[in-house]
Amino acid sequence: MSQYSGKICFYEGRCFTGRCLEVYGDCDNFQDRGFMNRVNSIRVESGAWICYDHPDFKGQQYILERGEYPEFQRWNSHNDHMGSCRPIRMHGEQYRMELFEGCNYTGQCMELCDDCPFLQSRGFNTNCVNSVRVFGDGAWVMYEEPNFRGRMYIVERGNYCGHNEWQAQNPHIQSIRRIVNYF
Template sequence: MSEQQGAPDQLPAGKSQGGASATYQVVLYELENFQGRKVELTAECKDVTEKSLDKVSSVMVESGPWVAFERQGFSGEQFILEKGEYPRWSTWTNSHSGYFLMSLRPLKDGAEHKLQLFEGPGFNGRKMEIVDDDVPSLWAHGFHDRVASIKALNGAWVGYMYPGYRGCQFVFEQGEYKHWNDWEAATPQIQSVRRVRDMQWHKRGCFTSPAPAPAPAPAPAPPAPPAAPTGSS
């Protein structure tokens, strides 16, 4: 990931924000549905092929959270892995741009979450502050597709290209992101954001996207018109 100004130094695995003790444990499987060769990790891995895996197609997160990447060296699209089971690629992303993982590392989080979004680069333009909340759509707050700079003041966050936590994911750890290139995005497009669920602070752990609203029931068919009277013979 690009270096962000104001971001704290990388903490060693096993430690979380604020100095509190935390554990990180994940099991990687080469094939879907937890099949094939497997490797257990408690610290970062820059290249899963160094662990005798050709790729990672399913994951079990015992404790975390973790951020995984589609390419070696913590590069490419990012994927958040909170506590839970991920039997295939569609359980950690819906962007359809990557189908397996090649590197991952523990992700720092905290008990509190505070995020500031800016419409322009360099923290200019329209501003929105989010405190301990998830926002499934930024449109209602005046951000029509464009978020060009971000300050993550507390906790870890995930931004998505589309409303409803869909599309490519971008991870924001505590620090300043003056330009969308700082979070390795090609465009300043973010339309939904949410907090990362760390089991140390959030007992549920894994984030579950809300189910879509049921479709409205079809309107009843209008009554048939009355039959025309029959003429007398």
């Protein structure tokens, strides 16, 4: 198993009942594998995953780490729609990122190396993050609300010069945490 793979099982019914789709890597469209887009429970056996409510890695993002999710509310969804998924690209255990108030790495800058439940408590003067640089090995989840709540967006190693590059509808980010991968 490579460092980018894992195993996740999607079930049509609640509490791991009904038809099951096992995935070991990128899956851009559940229907292409004969599985409808209705998912009511998920078991993550290894790895950390980004799941999307539409095919082709589009739409609302959900981060799922090792464990059991017997109903869709457990992964903070409002419905049972799921269309694609992929493992999170984990490279190791070094975490570092820079947040910028403005697009193209302008304005106030803040560096993070650990989880932050409320950016303003660390001196970031706004709730707008318009660009991000992710260094090191780890991936991060950015949340629209404090205390790791609200819409979530996953960023991995790389440069993101605008919030649309992490598929956000707006630049509002108020808390950020590291994704710790458990194989």
